[in-house]
Amino acid sequence: MRNQREVRYLATPANVLLGMPRALRGDNPVQRAPKLPIGTDAKATPRAPASKPRLLVIVMGETVRAQNWGLNGGRNTTPELAQAPVINFPDMHSCGTSTEVSLPCLFSPWGRHDYDEKKIRAHQSLLHVLNRAGIAPLWRDNQSGCKGVCEGLDFQSLSDATTPGLCADGRCMDEILLQDLATQVRAKPALSAGIPPLHPDLRYP
Secondary structure (H helix, E strand, O other): OOOOHHHHHOOOOHHHHHHHHHHHHOOOOOOOOOOEOOOOOOOOOOOOOOOOOOOOOEEOOOOOOHHHOHHHOOOOOOHHHHHOOOOOOOOOOOOOOOHHHHHHHHOOOOOOOOOOHHHHHHEOOHHHHHHHOOOOEEEEEOOOOOOOOOOOOEEEEOOOOOOOOOEEOOEEOHHHHHOOHHHHHHHOOOHHHOEOEEEOOOOOO
8 A cells, every 4th residue: 555545545535534634635736845955065075097997886775673673693595696796784674664664764864763864854965965066867767756855966766667578567677676777877867976876676586
């Protein structure tokens, strides 16, 4: 029901209870205030002459219980990952199991311990700080969107792509997130020193 919200309106009496506030409020659109800026003094460190552009790719995955994660000693459901030279952080805590909660929290300056949903949603995210400093973010999505984290920034939804071999029956494999990524990075000078977050559809290992 997180992504197919229309389902909640099909069950009685829940549909009546959920629809009552909207019926009383009317259909007038809610005016949202512009998000408040954060990190307005952020600046990018200049690159050394003749050095390669800096590029950071962030992959936003699903939450998993630490004791069940293979790299923490749980059942090894990711054997290929275990063979890769990765850095595992065993003592990580998510803001929540819902994408609607965890994504805005991850990219906010307050995080889990000082979590305040209203404050987080009222302010810009880390991506806006980077963009203001001249480091261009590009959010590529194969799931349910960036939940406001990339509002006003470059966003590409690839979940409805039709690429043969990667997409079928209205869904795409997560490899679609890599398609043409290198080309886009080379074509946009600002992206060559940027951060493309990738939001895959993969649920569980």
